[in-house]
Amino acid sequence: MTGAETAQQPVDLVIAAGAIATMDARRQILLDGAVAIRGTRIVAVGKRETILARYRPDTLIDEPDSLLTPGLVDAHQHPASGFLIGGGFIDELPPARRLAGVMAPHEKMLTPQEAYAGSLATYAELIRHGTTTFIDAGSPQSAETVKAAEEIGIRGVIVPRTSDLPGMLGRDPETIHSVLDHADEVYDRFHGSAGGRIQVWYGLDDPTSVSDELIRGIVKHAGDRDTGVSGHFIGMPPAAGTSQPERNPQLERYERFGVLELAPVLAHVGWLPEDDVKRLGASPAFVAHCPSTSLLGGQGWVAHGVIPDLAAAGTELVLGTDAAAISRFLDLVRVMYLAAVCHKDAHRDHSLMPVTSVFEMGTVNAAKALRAADRLGSVEAGKTADLALFSLAGLAYRPFRFGNPVADLVYAGSGADATTVVIDGVVVMRDRVLTTVDVAEVARAVDEAAGPALDKLGGRQAPAWPIG
Numbered sequence: 001m002t003g004a005e006t007a008q009q010p011v012d013l014v015i016a017a018g019a020i021a022t023m024d025a026r027r028q029i030l031l032d033g034a035v036a037i038r039g040t041r042i043v044a045v046g047k048r049e050t051i052l053a054r055y056r057p058d059t060l061i062d063e064p065d066s067l068l069t070p071g072l073v074d075a076h077q078h079p080a081s082g083f084l085i086g087g088g089f090i091d092e093l094p095p096a097r098r099l100a101g102v103m104a105p106h107e108k109m110l111t112p113q114e115a116y117a118g119s120l121a122t123y124a125e126l127i128r129h130g131t132t133t134f135i136d137a138g139s140p141q142s143a144e145t146v147k148a149a150e151e152i153g154i155r156g157v158i159v160p161r162t163s164d165l166p167g168m169l170g171r172d173p174e175t176i177h178s179v180l181d182h183a184d185e186v187y188d189r190f191h192g193s194a195g196g197r198i199q200v201w202y203g204l205d206d207p208t209s210v211s212d213e214l215i216r217g218i219v220k221h222a223g224d225r226d227t228g229v230s231g232h233f234i235g236m237p238p239a240a241g242t243s244q245p246e247r248n249p250q251l252e253r254y255e256r257f258g259v260l261e262l263a264p265v266l267a268h269v270g271w272l273p274e275d276d277v278k279r280l281g282a283s284p285a286f287v288a289h290c291p292s293t294s295l296l297g298g299q300g301w302v303a304h305g306v307i308p309d310l311a312a313a314g315t316e317l318v319l320g321t322d323a324a325a326i327s328r329f330l331d332l333v334r335v336m337y338l339a340a341v342c343h344k345d346a347h348r349d350h351s352l353m354p355v356t357s358v359f360e361m362g363t364v365n366a367a368k369a370l371r372a373a374d375r376l377g378s379v380e381a382g383k384t385a386d387l388a389l390f391s392l393a394g395l396a397y398r399p400f401r402f403g404n405p406v407a408d409l410v411y412a413g414s415g416a417d418a419t420t421v422v423i424d425g426v427v428v429m430r431d432r433v434l435t436t437v438d439v440a441e442v443a444r445a446v447d448e449a450a451g452p453a454l455d456k457l458g459g460r461q462a463p464a465w466p467i468g
Contacts, residue, residue: 007054012425013037014057016048017068017389019402023363023378027356031402035068037385040425044381061420061430065393067405070377071132071155071386071423072332072415073366076230076267076288076320079148079156080139081107083118083324083446084453089461090325095297096168102457103323104169107140107161109456115141117442117449119148124434124442125330126321127154129415130388132423133370135230135265135288137322138162138203142186150194153428153436155386157370159203159230160186162218167209180217187225197424199370204231204259207250215257222262228371229264237271237304248276260285265369267320268293269310270301277306281313286369289361290320291338292327302342308352318366319358331415332362333390340410355407389420 013036020033022045034051036044044051052060085106090098110118126134132154138161139145149156160183164174183202191200202222204210210218222229233251238244251272254260263284272280280287287310294301301307311317319339321330340358344350367377375384392401396412409417421429428436454460 078323162203163209
């Protein structure tokens with residue numbers, strides 16, 4: 001053994017790539033780079049030659065045609081309830097029918113087996129497209145959602161669905177004590193589970209389905225436990241012929257009861273008065289933008305919404321794919337593309353939502369929203385090893401595949417180019433094959449669970465064109 005070899009430090013894994021989007025403070029893109037990993041942590045980032053001279057890995061993954069990025073973060077997801085009613089079941093229904101008429105009853109009737117199958121399929125799709133972490137948007141059957149996450153190895157935030165009023169989705173009314181007791185039970189049982197990969201936050205389903213007293217309770221319980229809050233906040237424009245209010249009354253409630261001070265992740269902020277945009281921008285709150293949901297559902301949040309205004313006001317924006325049936329895909333890179341291009345067109349302003357800012361939404365901004373900026377969101381020594389490799393070998397990335405690789409990934413590629421994914425230092429996908437679950441088995445479980453789930457909703461919808 002040579003002196004150089006004896007001087008090498010042992011590590012579990014080295015990943016070498018043609019380029020690394022470090023997302024460090026300088027946003028450096030390191031060409032011909034490598035990352036050394038010991039246990040769950042990154043111990044060094046540098047040039048390939050330097051890292052391999054200094055470290056002796058048990059496993060070497062060398063992809064010279066790939067871009068290494070931080071693992072992507074899907075900041076608004078419905079793992080349990082979105083997968084089983086795909087196949088065009090709600091594609092072109094009016095938004096109210098999709099949500100109140102289908103999604104809400106489906107969630108209510110979900111069995112543990114159905115929730116587990118849907119969650120596992122959701123996670124498999126997220127990982128296959130380079131996503132390593134999700135934030136639950138408030139789902140039923142939390143135990144099964146956690147079970148699936150533990151099995152597949154993904155990182156995530158679990159949020160039990162939290163409402164005590166029917167609201168716009170016609171939820172079953174609940175007592176405040178029962179809602180808070182359930183949320184506390186989920187927190188006590190699962191927070192910090194799976195070796196710390198699973199966190200539990202508190203939820204606010206949407207402003208119309210939560211009473212003032214429940215809001216106060218959620219703020220107190222989340223604050224006492226120093227954990228986060230996630231929920232929906234759609235924000236609707238004034239009805240035709242009515243005057244524009246100076247304040248959105250629901251945002252005013254959240255502000256008055258201290259919700260915004262907890263840095264919540266609020267999704268689907270479609271419309272707000274100008275002064276409220278400024279107030280939200282000055283608060284610690286995060287806004288999860290889900291453009292695919294709006295575009296498929298005809299919600300108007302892209303064409304007529306305030307997302308670019310929120311960005312200009314300083315709001316920290318993050319990205320979500322939402323439920324599989326609502327978005328129809330779980331590829332966060334495609335969501336980045338939509339976020340980067342649709343607002344440019346809607347406002348006829350090429351400068352809106354630059355691709356660099358959009359990529360930050362799915363990485364460093366999301367790490368802040370997760371309360372984990374010290375551990376996630378960038379490829380740096382000391383950070384947790386949540387990483388994704390995307391192949392840039394195809395023609396879509398030519399010429400000069402490493403000339404501007406992040407823009408090329410978002411504008412020309414997709415999450416389907418993900419080849420390898422590492423979560424908490426564990427390789428959960430290698431060469432596009434998941435290592436923790438059998439995708440074919442997951443697909444069979446989804447098919448078996450989907451039939452009964454759809455039967456409870458009246459059966460499958462007939463396709464627009466004959467199939468046979």
